[in-house]
Amino acid sequence: MIVASVGNVLVWAVWLGAAFACLGSAVAVVSFTNPFYSALALIGNLGSLAVLYLLLSSEFVAAAQVLVYAGAVMVMFLFVIAYIGPRTESPWTGGPTWQTIGAVLAAGAILVEIVVAIGLKAGGSLSHSHHVDGAFGTPSYIGRLFLTDHLLAFEITSIVLLVAAIGGVILGAHSRTTADEVPSL
Amino acid sequence: MLDNWLPFLIYAIFALIIPASMMWFSFVFATRAHKRTRWRELPFESGVSTGPPRVQRFTVSFYLTAMLFIVFDIEIVFLYPLAVILHQLAWFGFLEFLFFIAILVVAYVYVWRKGALDWQ
Amino acid sequence: MREPWWISLIKAGVIVNLIMLAFAYTTWLERKLLGRMQNRFGPNRAGPYGLLQPFADLIKLVRKESFFPVAARHPLYIAAPIISMFTALAAFAVIPFGAGWQIWHYHVNGEIANVSIALILIFALGSIGVYGAIIGGWASQSKFSLLGSMRTCAQLVSYEVSLALSVLGVVLMGQSLNLVDIVNKQGATIWFFIPQLAGLLVFFFAMIAETSRPPFDLPEADTELVAGYHTEYGGMRWGLFQTAEYINLITLSALAVTLFFAGWHGPYAPLGPLWFLLKVFIFVSVFIWIRASVPRLRYDQLMRFGWKILLPVATINAVVTALLVVWIS
Numbered sequence: 306m307i308v309a310s311v312g313n314v315l316v317w318a319v320w321l322g323a324a325f326a327c328l329g330s331a332v333a334v335v336s337f338t339n340p341f342y343s344a345l346a347l348i349g350n351l352g353s354l355a356v357l358y359l360l361l362s363s364e365f366v367a368a369a370q371v372l373v374y375a376g377a378v379m380v381m382f383l384f385v386i387a388y389i390g391p392r393t394e395s396p397w398t399g400g401p402t403w404q405t406i407g408a409v410l411a412a413g414a415i416l417v418e419i420v421v422a423i424g425l426k427a428g429g430s431l432s433h434s435h436h437v438d439g440a441f442g443t444p445s446y447i448g449r450l451f452l453t454d455h456l457l458a459f460e461i462t463s464i465v466l467l468v469a470a471i472g473g474v475i476l477g478a479h480s481r482t483t484a485d486e487v488p489s490l
Numbered sequence: 491m492l493d494n495w496l497p498f499l500i501y502a503i504f505a506l507i508i509p510a511s512m513m514w515f516s517f518v519f520a521t522r523a524h525k526r527t528r529w530r531e532l533p534f535e536s537g538v539s540t541g542p543p544r545v546q547r548f549t550v551s552f553y554l555t556a557m558l559f560i561v562f563d564i565e566i567v568f569l570y571p572l573a574v575i576l577h578q579l580a581w582f583g584f585l586e587f588l589f590f591i592a593i594l595v596v597a598y599v600y601v602w603r604k605g606a607l608d609w610q
Numbered sequence: 611m612r613e614p615w616w617i618s619l620i621k622a623g624v625i626v627n628l629i630m631l632a633f634a635y636t637t638w639l640e641r642k643l644l645g646r647m648q649n650r651f652g653p654n655r656a657g658p659y660g661l662l663q664p665f666a667d668l669i670k671l672v673r674k675e676s677f678f679p680v681a682a683r684h685p686l687y688i689a690a691p692i693i694s695m696f697t698a699l700a701a702f703a704v705i706p707f708g709a710g711w712q713i714w715h716y717h718v719n720g721e722i723a724n725v726s727i728a729l730i731l732i733f734a735l736g737s738i739g740v741y742g743a744i745i746g747g748w749a750s751q752s753k754f755s756l757l758g759s760m761r762t763c764a765q766l767v768s769y770e771v772s773l774a775l776s777v778l779g780v781v782l783m784g785q786s787l788n789l790v791d792i793v794n795k796q797g798a799t800i801w802f803f804i805p806q807l808a809g810l811l812v813f814f815f816a817m818i819a820e821t822s823r824p825p826f827d828l829p830e831a832d833t834e835l836v837a838g839y840h841t842e843y844g845g846m847r848w849g850l851f852q853t854a855e856y857i858n859l860i861t862l863s864a865l866a867v868t869l870f871f872a873g874w875h876g877p878y879a880p881l882g883p884l885w886f887l888l889k890v891f892i893f894v895s896v897f898i899w900i901r902a903s904v905p906r907l908r909y910d911q912l913m914r915f916g917w918k919i920l921l922p923v924a925t926i927n928a929v930v931t932a933l934l935v936v937w938i939s
Binding site: 493494495496497498500501502504505506508509510512513515516517519520521522523548551552555556558559562563566567569570573574575576577578580581583584587588591595598602607608609 | 615622630671672675677695700723760763764768774775782785786845847849910914918928939
Binding site for chain 2: 359360362365372376377378380381384385387444445446447448459460464469474477
């Protein structure tokens with residue numbers, strides 16, 4: 306922690322800024338009608354999440370968040386938006402459909418799950434600062450977890466990546482053959 | 491841990507102020523045009539152009555590249571923390587490392603054989 | 611070692627201005643060297659040896675008329691160059707340039723921020739910098755800008771994979787992602803360019819592509835694309851993109867020096883920052899030399915080179931290094 310109260314105020318200020326940026330950009334994602342703007346707002350959302358991770362002493366997770374989600378996945382999103390072409394019509398018109406109801410139900414379920422998980426895990430106290438030492442969240446700490454406690458998850462990740470690569474190529478190859486019939490740029 | 495990030499925060503503010511002020515200069519010190527002409531503000535085109543481009547589609551290769559980038563980027567993010575402590579974990583760690591890479595090599599070979607690495 | 615916040619403030623102010631100065635004279639150096647290599651003088655009017663040329667350029671760019679393309683999305687059109695340059699400048703924060711000093715009874719660190727994820731932070735900022743190009747190209751609403759930005763983006767992400775994988779060997783040997791640790795490790799053992807020659811080569815090529823310099827300057831292939839993603843930019847706004855590119859070049863050169871050539875280490879330790887500067891200068895000069903010597907690649911050649919040559923070489927290098935590291939320890 307930064308010594309003296311000035312430091313604490315600074316941490317609070319950064320936390321408040323990141324939290325509000327997170328909420329604001331999340332609202333922006335769903336309220337923009339242009340998918341390009343929505344994607345940009347999502348990048349802002351992921352970035353402010355990274356700041357929140359950083360404030361929780363998870364340096365590595367914060368950097369990975371920016372590198373993978375904000376840096377790689379969102380590039381993919383923007384490519385897809387450019388590939389499909391800018392759509393001007395609103396993505397959601399009319400009253401609630403089964404999709405909307407489903408989305409609200411799923412979001413509610415996730416909220417309940419998070420509250421329950423935190424409640425069970427915290428066991429009454431929300432502060433776990435005594436668990437966190439200097440090495441917490443550093444790359445070597447994470448690396449040790451990968452190869453000891455979470456070995457199976459780590460190895461399965463590589464298989465998931467293999468599946469992702471195959472899926473991407475199959476989807477791409479499919480649209481390649483269909484694109485050949487229609488002349489494009 | 492957070493006090494290591496304070497200098498970064500200070501520096502980042504500087505790194506933001508400099509381009510922002512340069513952008514501000516580009517408004518403040520700009521020469522005023524004697525005559526506003528629409529032609530100057532049209533998008534570049536060698537000859538005929540009357541405005542922004544119509545909706546156009548890009549080749550699927552861009553999409554494929556981005557997809558492969560995600561796969562390999564995640565691979566790298568997983569390998570970095572491993573690499574930091576590999577010397578402590580010795581042969582067990584190396585075998586896990588090798589297994590992880592071997593599966594991705596399978597993915598790589600598949601992608602190569604399918605021709606997704608060729609730009610079209 | 612902790613330093614008071616006001617030392618960090620002063621240091622950040624000094625360093626950021628030094629980087630801007632270094633950028634200004636990199637453009638001068640590039641024009642001068644290119645000129646000499648092509649049997650001409652290069653800039654020689656503004657000041658002795660044209661030394662005031664960067665400032666003349668600055669004034670000229672700032673005085674340019676401020677205009678917007680008809681269909682431009684204004685806030686994004688303005689934000690894009692700022693994003694580009696911010697990420698380029700911010701990445702330098704974690705690069706160590708000295709051993710740290712004891713001035714009176716204050717300790718001054720030889721780097722701006724000493725964080726455990728320094729290396730990933732640089733790559734993360736680089737991947738955010740890509741958005742400068744995407745947003746700039748899209749917000750201009752011009753055919754050439756859009757196509758240029760897609761190309762830039764595909765190139766940058768392709769080579770980012772090789773760039774990040776090529777330093778895995780260095781991470782394995784340095785046993786840290788913290789650049790200060792990596793530099794100290796090299797000072798204590800061996801400069802990593804000797805055991806990591808393959809890594810250095812991959813890093814070198816990937817770095818040229820990441821800064822989109824010739825022969826990998828496809829984003830600005832003026833014969834096909836006019837000027838790529840910044841076709842519709844002019845004056846200082848174009849200047850910001852250009853600045854970002856040169857600062858990226860300087861930062862990545864500094865990163866290469868840090869990872870492979872032991873950063874500030876040299877024969878006489880108190881001269882640390884000078885050794886660092888000298889090594890970066892040599893790197894930058896080599897890039898200018900390459901620009902004068904090699905013709906531009908075709909886009910499919912560029913992609914093939916990145917995915918089919920650099921990536922496998924980087925992977926093999928990482929596996930072999932891992933084997934050796936485990937064997938020795």
